Amino acid sequence: MTGITKGFFGALANDGVDFDLQWGEVHALLGENGAGKSTLCSILAGLYHPDGGEININGRPVELRSPHAALEHGVGMVYQHFRLVDRFTVAENIALGHPDATFLSRSKDLEKQVEHLSSKYNMPVPADAGVWQLSVGEEQRVEILKLLHRGVQILILDEPTAVLTPQEARNLFRTIRSMAEEGRAIIFVSHKLDEVMEVSDRVTVLRDGKKVGTLPTSEADPASLARMMVGRDLEMPARREGVPGEPVLTVSGLTADGDRGFEAVRNVDLEVRAGQIMGVAGVSGNGQRELAEALTGLRPVKAGQVFLGGVDITRSSVLDRIKLGLGFVPEDRLGTGLAKGLPLAKNLSLKSYRAPPLSTGPVISKRAVDQRADELIQRFDIRGTRPGLPVSLLSGGNLQRAILAREISGGPKAMVAAAPTRGLDVAATEAIRTLLLEERDKGAAILMISEDLEEVLALSDEIVVLYEGRIIGRLRPDQADPEVMGLMMAGREVDLS
Ligand SMILES: Nc1ncnc2c1ncn2[C@@H]1O[C@H](COP(=O)(O)OP(=O)(O)O)[C@@H](O)[C@H]1O
Ligand SMILES: [Mg+2]
Structure with missing residues (x-):
């Protein structure tokens, strides 16, 4: 050829x-x-x-x-x-x-x-x-x-x-x-x-x-x-360090089966602190999706425990996790991320419509929902839309902003963000990354799963590498050179000392 x-x-x-x-x-x-x-x-x-x-x-x-x-x-x-x-x-x-x-x-x-x-x-x-x-x-x-x-x-x-x-x-x-x-x-x-x-x-x-x-x-x-x-020149982008606080999302010995029946997540331990972005690097298909799903309640946990702010949520429903302050930006934006037939306004309030001011008792106020949507469209710069239009008309970058708008506006204690900028152009990527960093600086504990190594290096305060469902390495961004990361992503254990 x-x-x-x-x-x-x-x-x-x-x-x-x-x-x-x-x-x-x-x-x-x-x-x-x-x-x-x-x-x-x-x-x-x-x-x-x-x-x-x-x-x-x-x-x-x-x-x-x-x-x-x-x-x-x-x-x-x-x-x-x-x-x-x-x-x-x-x-x-x-x-x-x-x-x-x-x-x-x-x-x-x-x-x-x-x-x-x-x-x-x-x-x-x-x-x-x-x-x-x-x-x-x-x-x-x-x-x-x-x-x-x-x-x-x-x-x-x-x-x-x-x-x-x-x-x-x-x-x-x-x-x-x-x-x-x-x-x-x-x-x-x-x-x-x-x-x-x-x-x-x-x-x-x-x-x-x-x-x-x-x-x-x-x-x-x-x-x-x-x-x-x-190999690409992994220039370290100028980045601001986070100021880690208390542990918020704690995972110990987490094990979960994949769709094919064998273990996709194996004995994973993680501690994500307030004000910290923990990056999960790896080549896709090494348990990333299953890890995100197990943490957010979409996939049963086979062994191990997950704590959110000290509460054991290992067996909690998706809804209970949301109520306790867990946000989720899924990789599959139009599938699990948003309800594609519903208008933007309803999508933006999907997680908060049960509480005032959007509803009083069983009654949902359409005006409050639309007003909330207008605010979020402004604040998160979601372009090319109106509250009443279906989300399926949004472009990739705006879809992702809509999801982040919804997840962040709930003031999450912790957030699981999967492939947050995949498929986005440079400008949209920049905007999404800025939003994640702002959220971190406000004290959220963010677990960011990304196959984009440059992204992991740009945003993370700590990095783990996932390989065949296990954490094969843990490092700080300043320890991550291309060779070390490449070896870990391809399944080698590396002694960093
Ligand atoms: N059918 C397709 N339509 C649009 N983009 C595609 C298609 N197939 C591959 N790509 C894009 O081409 C690039 C290379 O993809 P691919 O050849 O599948 O890589 P690999 O097999 O090494 O993972 C990627 O950016 C991918 O998104
Ligand atoms: Mg391929």
């Missing part, structure tokens, strides 16, 4: 990327969230069309106009989100899209072929089972078997271990190695250094859509890879 460029709405996801893959190698593609890994892979797999650049296979230029065309050139990809048909069996899914699908699905041969492939590559799956009966690890094996059955020679695995247990990952590595030994070429996408070191022959690092470099894994070490991955 030469000079591959691809933009989405003006932002470059791939910017002149050169990437070369050799037969018989496992080539790791490493980079932080948003670095452009999936985009580059999707271009090779024929899902996206590059705006510029060229692809050659075996020295010949190719046009990969669709996943089907890519398959004809021997290229197949297992996506981050699987694409199997639930109500079909394993064998039927493998036949699906095959040129001889109708014939295949009627033959007993197919099950035999699947069994042969699955034992050859050490990927056990029950060929006659329905996909709905499979575990995630098994589904992934079906995706790989499907591509092998189609004779794929260039296999792309996009963050395959994200959904696997450590044991399953180890098995997958063995399969990957044996496929490479047969002469196939494998692209292994990951942001975990240890995996890259373990399974790959070469590694290419992407950052902000650009290629940083390619090197043989034997010449790479985790620290240099970490620096390449995070």
Whole structure:
């Protein structure tokens, strides 16, 4: 791949990327969230069309106009989100899209072929089972078997271990190695250094859509890879220190299950003080969402305790937590953050309509609600709207201001803010950060979860790094250089002393 460029709405996801893959190698593609890994892979797999650049296979230029065309050139990809048909069996899914699908699905041969492939590559799956009966690890094996059955020679695995247990990952590595030994070429996408070191022959690092470099894994070490991955000049922005007071939000031994049933948050201890921003850094998918949900009452706590201002809220309802002074800025703004069908004014009063002045007894005053909304629109500079318009019409930055307006105007003791500026432009980001700092200076205890390392460094008075649901490191902003942060985010423990 030469000079591959691809933009989405003006932002470059791939910017002149050169990437070369050799037969018989496992080539790791490493980079932080948003670095452009999936985009580059999707271009090779024929899902996206590059705006510029060229692809050659075996020295010949190719046009990969669709996943089907890519398959004809021997290229197949297992996506981050699987694409199997639930109500079909394993064998039927493998036949699906095959040129001889109708014939295949009627033959007993197919099950035999699947069994042969699955034992050859050490990927056990029950060929006659329905996909709905499979575990995630098994589904992934079906995706790989499907591509092998189609004779794929260039296999792309996009963050395959994200959904696997450590044991399953180890098995997958063995399969990957044996496929490479047969002469196939494998692209292994990951942001975990240890995996890259373990399974790959070469590694290419992407950052902000650009290629940083390619090197043989034997010449790479985790620290240099970490620096390449995070590397941007982490200038310390001028920041004002907070003046931490009493502990407000105290978390001990917090453990919670994720949607897939295994533990997504493991034994987390945190103490956030009044007037302090505690930043939670990490690559996405390491338990951030589940941590936020467990703290705010949206996800059951399996073990451990959460205290807010000395009150045990581990089992409290969402509403009780709000009453006790817990604010929440969720990452999913239009989903859990706001009620998208409701007008802005109602959204802004969702948490306070039960109390005066918005209501007296059971009666809600529309005038007071609208008046409150006008005040907040002014104070938080929410643009392009009126109290009566539905929030779904707001832009990203204004949505986020609306949520902050609502959460902050309740005068929270503590606040959990998840990805507070994700997707916002520079001006909106600045405004939101200023609001968070002001709130901190008024004495709120803020837990800010962000995948944006620069943001964590800019705002936090203390930093923890989350990796596979655990806190893998704790540091002050002045101890956080790119190498240390990169290592921690990729799962290494670092001794700071
Ligand atoms: N379909 C899309 N529409 C708009 N933006 C996209 C799309 N896919 C990716 N992006 C953007 O392109 C950048 C690179 O994303 P991606 O390739 O998914 O990175 P990675 O896989 O390394 O996490 C990100 O900023 C992402 O938001
Ligand atoms: Mg990706």
